[in-house]
Amino acid sequence: MTTANAAEAVRMRNVSMRFGGVRALDDVHLDVSPGEVHALLGENGAGKSTILKILRGVQPPTSGTVEIGSVPLATFTAEAARNAGVAMAFQEMSLIPTLTVAQNVFLNREIMTSSGLIDDRTAVAESRKLFARMGVEIDPSAKVSDIPAGHRQLTEIVKATSQPCKVLVLDEPTTALSQNEVERLFDYVRQLRGQGVAIVYVSHRMDEIFRIADRATILRDGKHIITAPMSEFTLESMIAHIIGRRSRGFSDVVRETAMIGEVLLETRGLSGSSKPIGIDLTLRRGEVVGVAGLLGSGRSSLARVLAGVQPMTSGEIRIKGKVVSIARPRDAIDAGIALVPEDRARQGFVAFHSVESNIDLPNLDRLSTKTLVDRTKSAALAESSIQRLRIKTDSRKATIRTLSGGNAQKVVIAKWLATEPEVLILDEPTAGIDIGSKSEIVTLIRNLAKSGKAILVLSSELQELLAACDRILVMSEGRVVRDIARHDLDDAAKVDSIDSLQHAEQKLNKFMQEARGGIIQ
């Protein structure tokens, strides 16, 4: 792969970046060869996004040089980087929802007819060819707002690669993809690699990294830690490099048998407008119940109905045996149900407001006397939340957007814990969060259950469910199709924790696939 005389596709040397007094990157090197899939790894805040911003030209480094195909990048603009051959598929979707797939793919470089008008028909045909190359069927004339999230993500990637490029940056490209779509994407990535494209691959999903990457560079706290071929890493050693000495992934989560008490939440035949359908759920004090299910299984709809965000159409919800009517989020909060929602940035917080006012928001009535917000109480709540959840922030006055993903998520959890709920629902609690913070949040979930709350965790990351839950429900097509005790997934023969976790994951995965098959037949 790497030959001594071949020009590197990317050559970043001594790159440093300072924001005010904060050093985001400190003398970092990154070399990516043509025809290589190079994983860029690190926790949130390690400097990955900063280095990607420099690479795609939107931010000049404080010092250091960047060469693309041995030509130094002289000016740092998105256009200059694009012209040098850098293409990027965005993690935060950059598609325009009101345009069609084809119009998005050819956005800003539309195909024209001979009379100088936009030729949508050719664009659709060309897009269809591009999707065929990836081996997925997406209708190019469909509006982006009408296609599922997974298709949007693939469209993003097709858009990035629709022009020839030397370097392709894929930032968390699989978050919305089904297993099958991930396979298609990997085939496509290998195809591009075969054509000599250098691919920078950023993901929190280690299993994918081990399958697709040739080499990896690991950053931690803005510093370059190691660059090595994948064959020289094990999962353990890789995690060790990423998180340093702070934590050991999920294997350090202690799932002691908690004192499981009386029933706190019970639903009978709970249904929403299209999903969920007829959910019977029982949640006891001290219990963590997981909900697994592929995209579109109705997981998040169940959470939204319970939290009063989405209307319930039939069935009943009981809290401690008493039927409650939940029509609005306020009703759920008053009934003692709190939801840490799926999409943090959109549903969880106000990004440019302070940590303190975000924590205050669902608790304002309790923090005020005669509608005047008590500043002492508000400050005390924020300070105690920051300490209790060990939120890393300059102060309670800092805005959420200055926080890393993991710490922002802790603020969202803190604001809901302050409502003193009996039932806490967490939807994708660790999405887009680095491994260290992931295990910290799973441990937090365990501790909350121990302190007497009933917890429902919805997640697409099976390892996380296995680490956190006492019982796992599998959902498919809006229904609960399976209810499995966590210990039934363990294999007595395998004692080693990493192995046993992997084994349980395989078993759960199989159950999920079977559940889908069962529905289809």
Add this chain to the structure above:
Amino acid sequence: MTDTAASASKFSALANWREYIIYIGFVVIFLVFAATLGDRGFLDPNNLLNIIRQTAIIAVVSVTMTFVLSTGEIDLSVGAVAGLASVATAMGIDQFGIPGGILYGLGTGVVVGAVNGWLTTGIGIPSFLTTLAMMGIARGVAMWISGTAAIPILSKPYAAVFGAGNIGPIPSLLVWVAIIGIAGHIVLRRTTFGRRVLATGGNETSARYSGVNTASIKFRVLMLSSVAAALAGMLYAGRLHSGRFQFGEGDELSVIAAAVLGGTSLFGGAGTVVGSIMGALMIGLINNGLVLMGLEFSQQLIARGAIIIIAVAISQTRKR
């Protein structure tokens, strides 16, 4: 505190200077006018009081506009509602005396506010369109019921309280600005309602998930805006001893400009009442200075537009 905390706070102080641009700009413009126009009576206490008198009505409405913009909505009908309320008040006083006038004036605000609020939150028409249409309707109703004629107000006590009089050396208009301004500041900064207003504009989805009834917040804010606009109309009526459909014409733009100059975001979620009042005063200051410079009306319009654009451009750069 640690080293990094100290440097971080220094960094944020540096980044925040633009938030104080309204105060810096105010002082700079004041000093420039004082130096160049001092001999033409700019610093005369009477002239300074006059600036306040002329901007007071804009300032009152800019307080509630701060709330409207902070929820991410807009109210373009305030100027027209002021005109309608001035006519309604004059008719009320004519028929039933002062209490009737106050009832008619405030009633105008309540009715328009309810309609604006219901159309925006109940039907779901964007407030930009609701209030744009309401601007025409309110102005039209005012012309219709007054027969496009001014309706005189002969009540001296009414005029004294609502805008024309003084309390000792202080113009009553200034008292109104102080009362509304202080109340608005406390409500926005210190009450649960104010915090919910900012959250609604900051991220409506997140606010809804957090149990905030965002529709009710928006309804109430649009109601407040119309009532304040009606009060502005009553102040016009008092100051100029009549009700006229033309009163308040174009005020919606001055009011929005004042709020934005004062640091309120047009996209919602951020705003200060004190800033908006300073913004209104700055607009008054500029108007006054341009008149004293002896510019023609056409030149004043151009200069005023250019100064507002420069000030807003500077205050908005931090948002990117």
